[in-house]
Amino acid sequence: MRRIFQLVLSFLFLFQIQSVIASDDIYSFYYNGDSDFILRFNASLKAYARNRGTEIEFFDAKNSSSMQLNQIYSSISSKDSLIINLVDPKMASEIIYHAKSYGNRIVFFNRRPSDEVLKKYGSAWYVGTNSSAAGRYQFELIHDYLNEIKGVDRNKDGVLNIVILQGEIDHTDTKGRTEQIKKMLDESKIKYSIVSENYDNWEASAAFEDVKAQVSKVGIKNIDMIIANNDSMAVGAVDYLNTIGYNLGREYKDKSKYIPVFGVDGIPKATEYINQDKMTGTVFADFTALAKVCVDISLDDSTDDAELTRKLWYKVTDRNVSIPFVKYASFKKYAKRSR
Template sequence: MKKLLAALLILVLVLSMTACSTYSPNDNPSSAAPEQSAPAEDSSTDDQTAEKPVIGVLVFDYSNNYCTYIRNAINYYAGEDVEIIMQDSQNDQAKQAEQVDTLLQRGVDALCVNLVEPESASTIIEKVKPTGKPLIFFNKCPSDEDMLSYDNAYYSGCSPYDGGVMQAEMCIDAVKANPAADKNGDGVINYVIIKGEPGHPDAELCTQANLDTLGAYSDGITFKNLDIQTANWRSDQAKDVMDAWIGRFGSEIEMVITNNDGMMLGGVEALKAAGWFGDDPQKQVLFIGHDAIPEAIPLIEDGTLYGCILQDAVNEGRATIVMAKNLCFGRPVEEDLGVELGAIKDFRSPFIKITKENTQTAVDIYNVALGN
């Protein structure tokens, strides 16, 4: 019953919303999510049973907290009728390529791959294509060209540009709800963006969507970007970036946007250490994060954050394993997804705006990922 309720919750969200961010907890080791009784480095035995299809799952880095939630969702929705071999690629693309070779040699029936480097998708496809086996990429999307080069390649993830647009819309909502955010009353909101890894599609597209959407807005107020700095998804680097901005811009900063919540945590830490979020009206800032991870919820509820965009790790993991199982059992790939695939055979999980009014939505979704 619990799985049914969780699945219904996800399905309702998919049907009701319109269509990746990476949270690296090197920054915050104590926050790593507890796992379900998930597979270890290799969850199978050498004596694979013929009755059960065997699905290989490669995760780019087990230390990445967001991917921990995806892993748990894959295990949660895998059920008892398939065998999962899940392995850690340890943020090493060469290692991941070797793992693909090994899994194919072992005769897996399908592969699910969270790429270390999206531009290396063609190498993985070249290995899998001669076998004709299903290949589901997740969380990091290959290029359209790569996806269309193999008929049996699919993708489960999100649309980072759409997420950036929705995050910018949340910024506009935040200013409308908090006119005092314009601290000097000049009709301009000065904002900074803490960006993820340079060149990473999620970081580039989300940031560009922020700039495009806020730059086009002119209904009674405008937005001015003071600076963009990368923190490589890391909380510790984000803290350093924010420290530098506090020294450089001080109370000129009226809004902070981050590409993920790991960096949000570092930015908040720096601001609090400098006395922000207290009684001084010049040391207030609207802060909008991305992912709505469990650690962000108390900060939304106490007003430190205005809100976050929820990138649904559970839905990404669910769609990944659902597609793999459908293909293994000869069912239509879209069965039980709740939506049609896109032009490159892609499932796009919808983003959700999370504010004080609906934090329970995020809690319910992550409870599945945490095995609660």
């Protein structure tokens, strides 16, 4: 009888250990594992999680909403923490409904659910960047460039002729970044004209073809600037310009064959192009900080904004954490902003 009692105690002890371990399990779900942004974020996430003594299991939805839902439903169990980059922000409500019964902590990042959806569950957060802030920082780069560099008005018509390369049509970052750029251009009294503002879905190849089409339509001399909602599209624009002898880098002496190109994200290819003077500038959130906050929230047990703010060193407001931007450019040195 005593032996049986010891076995029962041992079983209960092991069960408690397993329950604790399960509560520290983290699963990360990505909309597209091939995205330059996700590749950089994932590297930071893995490194920081290991420093915290935990491993993360990763899932790639390959841009499929149904695949992502299946991955989430089939992978999680009680008390697991979920870090989710949504394929479609509209899926957040269904994910939260499912997670409530398991008591999962959820950290959405990069693609933001609505405030209404986040309020439905006290253990759900959003960590990312403010879409309008990205547009504001991007405009600051553009404003500095216009103040420092002469001859941007290539056809001398007194108007800044701009090609805008937009992300996905229904994405909040697309809307926020584009609208903020236009708002600040209007407020600055800069005379400008939008040559085109097509949706290139964050993709370099789509941006390549878009810029090619605009050059064919209006002529290269009637394009003064290219503003992209992300760096992949900015890189695609530069790649096309290179094919017609533009933006070839600092070793080429004909500076008249240069169109300023601005992006968002700070992906390696973009910073490489900026260092080579092929691309003009980008703004980006600190990937290390973004990963750190996602993991720290996942492993914590608090749901209080003030308490998490003290622990994270980033302000938490209504379960939203905004990671600040850094500016990076070829024409001017910018000091990294402290948080």
